[in-house]
Amino acid sequence: MEQQPQWKVRYVYLDKQFADPDRYWQRAKEVVARGDFTLGKAEQEFETRFAQKFGVQHAIGVGNGTDALFLALKALGVGPGDEVITAPNSFVASAGAIALTGARPAFADVRDDYTIDPASIEQHITPKTKALLPVHLCGNPADMYPILEIAKKHKLFIVEDAAQAASAQYDGKYVGSFASAAGFSFHPQKILNLWGDGGMITTNDGDFAARLRLMRNHGLKNRNEVVFFSGNSRLDTFHAAVASVMFEELDGVVAKRTTWAKLYDELLRPLEPNVHVPNRRLNQASINPVYTTYIVQVKRREQLIEFLKTKGVEALVHYPIPIHLQEAARYLGYTKGDFPVCEKQADEILTLPIHQYLAEQDVRYVCDSIREFYERA
Ligand SMILES: Cc1ncc(COP(=O)(O)O)c(C=O)c1O
Structure with missing residues (x-):
């Protein structure tokens, strides 16, 4: 049996976050007492605050x-016959959501900061392109101004994939407020996380919002009248009650992670070219990322991961196989070499522990361990 590493700096932190669940239980108990389990008060309040x-x-x-x-x-209105362009380095759900509509996922290459490259989007627009789905990957905002320009020029919708980016800002505005709509995730490993699954759509269009409220709830206008057939995808009221506690803590979580990210940046930049810290300011707009993940590009990644394990440092890869090279994407006809920046990064990216329970010495220890690896070689 493989020996389990003695972890010193773990990537996972949920055990710490929920070590004292009482404050969450308190809100959850209120839901139970009211019995409003579906689209209840806590859910509506959370939507308003969000x-x-x-x-x-x-x-x-x-x-x-x-x-x-x-x-x-x-x-x-995206559906069969349409194409939607997204980033091939994202979590598979960005493409999966497109495919679920019956439309064809299409891709454009990414930049050093892991977000979709507007110049590459232009190259992949076809007469069938109906929408763009830029991903604020790692909590780093996609370059929205040029993307908005492209969408305007070609009359395309934009849906922001803000799953990893609650609280990230682009030019002083929160992501999720730039496009026709945006989607957020509250998966346990997101920066605003729940005790299970949850998500949020944001929009500034009232009619569109009303339609989405029907779509997530069987098309029900009221208890007895159905406007159109749909399914059930409600945010659980119990989860919304838990989320309300997390929401109060979000600014603190973001601030803490930003502190550690800046320290990582400072300690790792001198290790170039073995370790490459992405340039998160490639554009003119000011950017405030949130660090859902902290990803650098490294040489000899697999050996480094093994070495870090011996040091008790848990490092992961998000994501080693780009979406266009997955078996699921075979029918789309892409091949290796189609998105060179994304593919090179897939071989080099490394996700280091970044969470609000780290201490300064943890970040220093991770960086010292990485430096030791390259000095030994
Ligand atoms: C970029 C991105 N898009 C979409 C999703 C899908 O979110 P969920 O897991 O809540 O369905 C995730 C997270 O898992 C994600 O990271």
Whole structure:
């Protein structure tokens, strides 16, 4: 049997976050006492607070982040015969949500900061392109101004994939407020996380929001009348009650992670070219990322991961196989070499522990361990 490493700096942190669950239980108990388990008070309050915080007119709670993207695309009329361009380095759900509508996922290459490259988007637009789905990957905002320009020029919808980016800002505005709609995820490993699945759609269009509210709830106008057939993708009221506690803590979580990210940047930049810290300011707009993940590009990654294990440092890869090279994407006809930046990064990216329970010495220890690896070689 493989020996389990003695972890010193772990990637996972949920055991710490929920070590004292009492404050969450308190809100959950209120739901139980009221018995309003579906689309209840806590769910509605969470939607209102979410919309206010992120500067949008409407927030619609749904079952998960994938449904948020899928329902937003579907409500925009995206379907069979259409193409939607997204980033091939994302979590598979970005493409999955497109495919679920019956449309064809298409891709464009990414930049050093892991977000979709507007110049590459232009090259991949066809007469069938109906929408763009830029991903604010790792919590780093996609370059929205040029993307908005492209969408305007070609008359395309935009749905922002903000699953990893609650609280990230682009030019002083929160992501999720730039496009026709945006989808957020509250998966346990997201920066605003729940005890299970959950998601949110944001939009500034009232009619569109009303349609989405019907779509997530069987098309029910009221208890007895159905406007159109649909499914069920409601944000669980119990989860929304838990989320309300997390929401109060979000600014603190973001601030802490930003502190550690800056320290990582400072300690790792001198290790270039063995370790490459992405340039997160390739554009003119000011950027405030949130660090859902902290990803650098490294030489000899697999050996480094093994070495870090011996040091008790848990490092992961998000994501080693680009979406266009997955078996699921075979029918789309892409081949290796189609998106060279994304493919090179897939071989080099490394996700280091970044969470609000780290201490300064943890970050220093991780960086010292990485430096030791390259000095030994
Ligand atoms: C970029 C991205 N898009 C979409 C999703 C889908 O969210 P969910 O897991 O809540 O369905 C995720 C997260 O898992 C994600 O990271």
